[in-house]
Amino acid sequence: MNTVQVETPGGHYPIHIGPGRLDALADSIPEDATAIAVVTNTVVGRLYGERAEGALARSGKRILRIELPDGEAHKDWQTLNLIFDGLLSSRLDRKAVLVALGGGVIGDMCGFAAASYMRGVRFVQVPTTLLAQVDSSVGGKTAINHPLGKNMIGAFYQPIAVEIDTDVLDTLPSREISAGLAEVIKYGLIIDRPFFDWCEDNAAALRALDPDAVSHAVRRSCELKALVVSRDERESGLRAILNLGHTFGHAIESGLGYGTWLHGEAVGCGMIQAALLSALVLGLPDADTARVRALVQAIGCPVQPPDLGLQRWLDLMQVDKKTEGGQLRFVLLPALGEARVQGVPDDALRQVLALAAAAPA
């Protein structure tokens, strides 16, 4: 087992990473917990609910399961309320502990429920998708969607522990693995050039879920995310670099309708666009943009952005919440392994978007 320590003003906590962590969940339940609520969905609950609860039972605490409908479409207030209904009808108090057992949707919703239930109870993240293991479970961002925008309602709220069982990835569809790997290579691109190189060398092993490769990728991703988050818990500066490829990616996701492309797929493609923009604005060498594209392809994500039409691309990117005060800002790469957030000239952006429009459908 590996442990990564996260230090933020909002809380210090360990991330435990390794095969079989699901069976050790009781380690993360504090002595003074009055009860445990396992928040999961129908899919993950069927696969891992009993095992998780069996492991938690070793804590000797009362255990309640709250099973939500599956999918991003349910990341809304109605579903969040099902958590509150469950907690309140079982009379869980402020010393109860919530356990988020699932992907990023469950982690984000359970985290926000923990932040808000009685103004804050403790929770443990048990991420079961690769994306959740390397990204959403670390850093304390929680949220639900609103009909007028994704992740618009939430809180910065840290878990008391993150338990990552790399074995559970075996049941994950391979498309989800590829999408998660896009966030993995993102860390190399923005902050750790040697890790980017390592990902190039291990792309095939990662897709095949080679245990050593996956363990290393998850650990290094958590370390890098923890590093960024510890310096900027509330996203006032540095943390923005984690959004590499995301302004383009969000436009793809919402332009095609959420769920058409997976988030990680859109981010993978968006990172190629961000690299192209970096070439135009900061002179990132063509050889480097080619490497980004090749690695996104190697991990199994699409590399050709959809043709949304120039105006629609622009419209979609304007509503992205990173447009504080009106100016469109992007995470750019001065070099592989380095990131910088800055405004870009309009014509450079249009040139990159034209590549999307010009491509074969």
Next chain:
Amino acid sequence: MNTVQVETPGGHYPIHIGPGRLDALADSIPEDATAIAVVTNTVVGRLYGERAEGALARSGKRILRIELPDGEAHKDWQTLNLIFDGLLSSRLDRKAVLVALGGGVIGDMCGFAAASYMRGVRFVQVPTTLLAQVDSSVGGKTAINHPLGKNMIGAFYQPIAVEIDTDVLDTLPSREISAGLAEVIKYGLIIDRPFFDWCEDNAAALRALDPDAVSHAVRRSCELKALVVSRDERESGLRAILNLGHTFGHAIESGLGYGTWLHGEAVGCGMIQAALLSALVLGLPDADTARVRALVQAIGCPVQPPDLGLQRWLDLMQVDKKTEGGQLRFVLLPALGEARVQGVPDDALRQVLALAAAAPA
């Protein structure tokens, strides 16, 4: 104008108190605010909306009004969502500032909306009821109700400023004034004996809204609440003393159906019960319990608890969230001006409740 400074780990901010503060609201809007959303209800909006917006216009910012239906019955998710709808459909970003213009219901809802919108935007409290001026606007507790419990969903989230215009109390029904005064005398009882004495001497002036008396009472209440809150922002210990009379009070409110008695009325009566319990458990002199009763009466609150029946009293008090881990704990008064939280013998509690049952209906 008086200024009280609040210092908590979650934020430092001023409380400005004085007649006419409504016309100075622009003082509290930071330079970098991108827009202002005034969150109010139909009653307060009609009375003070235009004046507040006129004053805020001096900041030069775009101003949006979000007017909610009036009343505790609307302190729920549906109404909270109206705030998010308004913010999102007007595309307010993370640098917008919310202004809570109203009583405790508006303050609690707007505060929770500010805590959650895009994971946190700034907000200013402009409390317009006495209860909100001396209690709910200070300390950072925000919440909405759930069908299974009051204030069950919320956040600890501090405003960037509190603006208290004591003039607006002129339009408040006198029953609301009395209810607010119950929380005022609470501060004297738990922590400031001279202030309790002062309230006795000024009860009539306070009820008549004598400007000097009201100013002093509001300022001293804010100071005392700020003192308690600064030592215990997240209610892990000391802050519990602010709940003097509240375990009884909540039982009255929910036993009779919310809205039958005002919260402050129930708390006023509950403080008498807490004093009686203190006499039995800690030997608080009878002369002191008599003074508590006399002052609650003098400010215009009921002094006779409703006859809910012993068993129902006990049931209602069990669900109060101060029963962490099962034991019923009360805020007791070893002397006037001193408070202590502790478990009480069952028979002492029954004896106090019997007084409620025995009384004429």
